Amino acid sequence: MTGHSRGASKPSRPSRPHPPKRRTGPSRPPVEDPARLAALETLRAVRQRDAYANLVLPQMLRDRRITGRDAALATELTYGASRAQGLLDAVIEACSDRPLSEVDGSALDALRLGTYQLLRTRIPSHAAVASTVDLVRAELGSGVAGFVNAVLRRVAEQDEAAWVDELAPDPDTDPIGNLAFTHAHPRWIAQAFAEALGSREEPLKLALAADDARPAVHLVARPGEVSADELAAITGGDVAPYSPYGVHLEAGAGDPGDLEPVRERLANVQDEGSQLCALALTRASLEGGDNGGTDDRWLDLCAGPGGKAALLAALVGLEGGELIAVEKAPHRAELVRKLTSGLPVTVEVADGLETGFVEGAFDRVLVDAPCTGLGALRRRPEARWRRQPADVGTLTKLQRELLTEALRLVRPGGVVAYVVCSPHLSETVGVVTDVARRTGAEVLDTRELFPGVPDLGEGPHVQLWPHLHGTDAMFCAVLRRPV
Numbered sequence: 001m002t003g004h005s006r007g008a009s010k011p012s013r014p015s016r017p018h019p020p021k022r023r024t025g026p027s028r029p030p031v032e033d034p035a036r037l038a039a040l041e042t043l044r045a046v047r048q049r050d051a052y053a054n055l056v057l058p059q060m061l062r063d064r065r066i067t068g069r070d071a072a073l074a075t076e077l078t079y080g081a082s083r084a085q086g087l088l089d090a091v092i093e094a095c096s097d098r099p100l101s102e103v104d105g106s107a108l109d110a111l112r113l114g115t116y117q118l119l120r121t122r123i124p125s126h127a128a129v130a131s132t133v134d135l136v137r138a139e140l141g142s143g144v145a146g147f148v149n150a151v152l153r154r155v156a157e158q159d160e161a162a163w164v165d166e167l168a169p170d171p172d173t174d175p176i177g178n179l180a181f182t183h184a185h186p187r188w189i190a191q192a193f194a195e196a197l198g199s200r201e202e203p204l205k206l207a208l209a210a211d212d213a214r215p216a217v218h219l220v221a222r223p224g225e226v227s228a229d230e231l232a233a234i235t236g237g238d239v240a241p242y243s244p245y246g247v248h249l250e251a252g253a254g255d256p257g258d259l260e261p262v263r264e265r266l267a268n269v270q271d272e273g274s275q276l277c278a279l280a281l282t283r284a285s286l287e288g289g290d291n292g293g294t295d296d297r298w299l300d301l302c303a304g305p306g307g308k309a310a311l312l313a314a315l316v317g318l319e320g321g322e323l324i325a326v327e328k329a330p331h332r333a334e335l336v337r338k339l340t341s342g343l344p345v346t347v348e349v350a351d352g353l354e355t356g357f358v359e360g361a362f363d364r365v366l367v368d369a370p371c372t373g374l375g376a377l378r379r380r381p382e383a384r385w386r387r388q389p390a391d392v393g394t395l396t397k398l399q400r401e402l403l404t405e406a407l408r409l410v411r412p413g414g415v416v417a418y419v420v421c422s423p424h425l426s427e428t429v430g431v432v433t434d435v436a437r438r439t440g441a442e443v444l445d446t447r448e449l450f451p452g453v454p455d456l457g458e459g460p461h462v463q464l465w466p467h468l469h470g471t472d473a474m475f476c477a478v479l480r481r482p483v
C-alpha cells in the first residue's frame with residue numbers, strides 16, 4: 001500500500017506486525033483500529049488509483065496480519081461502503097455545508113465509511129462517529145475531523161429508511177429511479193435490469209435488493225478429482241442446487257483461497273452461474289460434419305483468468321480430448337496457465353479475432369466475451385459506480401465480432417456458447433440475434449441445457465439472476481453452425 005499521510009510533517013505509520021510505539025498528539029496513528037484503517041485505505045486506493053477493492057483489501061489484510069473479527073469488519077465496511085457509494089454520497093451531501101465536489105477526497109472516504117456504519121450496520125451511532133473522527137484526526141488533523149464530525153452527527157439523526165424517503169426520486173413519477181436510489185444502484189443500470197426483466201417493478205426490486213446483498217462464495221469441484229459432496233464435507237459448505245460440481249459457502253466465510261482443496265487445485269472459486277454456462281456448452285448435442293462427428297477439440301476464445309477453461313478442460317480431458325485456451329492479455333493468460341495446470345490445455349496468447357486457426361477446427365467453442373459485468377456487481381463492490389453507459393457500445397461491437405469468429409472456427413454441426421456476465425439486452429439478446437441473422441447459425445433452446453434450473457422464461461436464451469437462482473446474472477445462448 002502507498003503511504004496515506006497527506007502532510008509532509010506527519011510521521012509515517014509504523015509497519016506491522018511490530019507493535020506501534022505510543023505517541024501523543026493529533027498525528028498519532030490510529031493503529032488501535034486496524035479494521036477501519038484498512039477499510040479507509042482501501043476506499044482511498046479505489047478512489048485515487050482505480051484499484052479493485054476485492055484485490056487490495058485481502059492483500060492488505062494478509063500483509064498486516066489482520067484476521068478474525070477485525071478482518072470480517074474491514075471486509076464488511078469496505079465492500080459495503082463501496083457498493084452503497086451513490087446512496088451514501090447523496091446523504092452526505094444533504095448533511096454537508098458544501099457540495100461533494102468541494103469535499104477533500106480523503107475526508108469523503110472517511111465520510112462514506114462513517115455513513116455506511118451509521119445507516120447499514122448495527123454499530124452504535126456514537127462508536128461509528130467517534131471511530132471515524134479519530135481516524136480523520138490522526139491522518140488529516142483537527143480541522144477536517146471537526147467537519148467530518150459535524151456531517152456524521154447530522155447523518156446520525158435519521159435512519160436509512162428516513163433518508164431514502166427524503167432523498168429518493170418520487171416512486172410515482174420515477175419508480176425505476178426510486179428503486180435504483182433505494183438499493184444503491186446507478187439509474188442507468190437499474191433501467192437496464194428493468195428492460196431485461198420485462199419492465200415489471202416487483203422483479204426489479206428483488207433483483208436490485210439481491211444485487212446489493214453480500215453474496216455467498218461458490219466453489220466448483222474439479223471433475224474427476226473430487227465430488228461436490230466431498231468438497232462440501234471438507235469445506236463445511238452446502239452442495240449447490242443446480243451445478244453437479246458446485247458448493248456454496250456462507251457469505252463472509254473468510255478467504256476461500258486459503259481453503260485446502262483450493263490450494264491443492266481440487267476446487268476453484270467460481271460462481272454457480274458460470275459453472276452452468278460452461279456446462280451448457282458441453283451438454284449441447286453435435287451434428288456430423290466435415291470432421292466426421294468428432295468431439296475432442298474444444299476452444300475457449302476468451303479464457304482469462306481461466307475459471308471456465310479449468311472446468312471445460314477437466315471435462316474434455318475425461319474423454320481424452322483437449323482444450324485450447326486463447327487470451328489476449330498476457331498476464332491473464334498466465335492466470336489461465338496456473339488455474340489449468342495438470343489439465344489437457346494449451347494456452348495461447350492471442351487476439352481471439354486473429355488466432356490463425358483454420359476454419360472449422362473445433363467441435364465446441366466458448367465465447368465468454370468481455371462485457372460490462374453488470375451481472376456480477378455484487379461480487380465487484382465498486383464496479384457499479386465505475387461503469388459508464390458508453391462502455392456498452394464499444395463492448396457490443398467486440399462481442400459481435402468474437403461470436404462471429406467463433407462460428408467460423410467451429411466445425412459445421414458444432415456448437416458455440418455465447419456467455420456474458422451481464423443482463424444488458426444490447427450485450428445479450430441484441431448480439432445473439434444480430435449474429436445469428438447474419439451467419440445463419442441456429443440458436444438452440446438453451447434452457448434445455450440447464451436441467452433442473454427453474455424460472456428460465458420464454459427462451460431460447462437463458463438469463464440467470466441473483467434473486468431467482470442465487471447466481472450472478474449470467475446470460476448464455478448456445479448456437480449451432482449449420483451442417
Ligand SMILES: C[S@@+](CC[C@H](N)C(=O)[O-])C[C@H]1O[C@@H](n2cnc3c(N)ncnc32)[C@H](O)[C@@H]1O
Pocket residue numbers: 274301302303304305306307308309326327328329332350351352353368369370371
Ligand atoms: C469475461 S472474461 C473471461 C472469463 C473467463 N472465461 C473465466 O471464466 O475465467 C473475458 C476475457 O476476454 C479477454 N479478451 C478481451 N478481448 C479479447 C480478444 N479480442 N481476444 C481474446 N480475449 C480477449 C479479456 O482479457 C478477459 O480476460
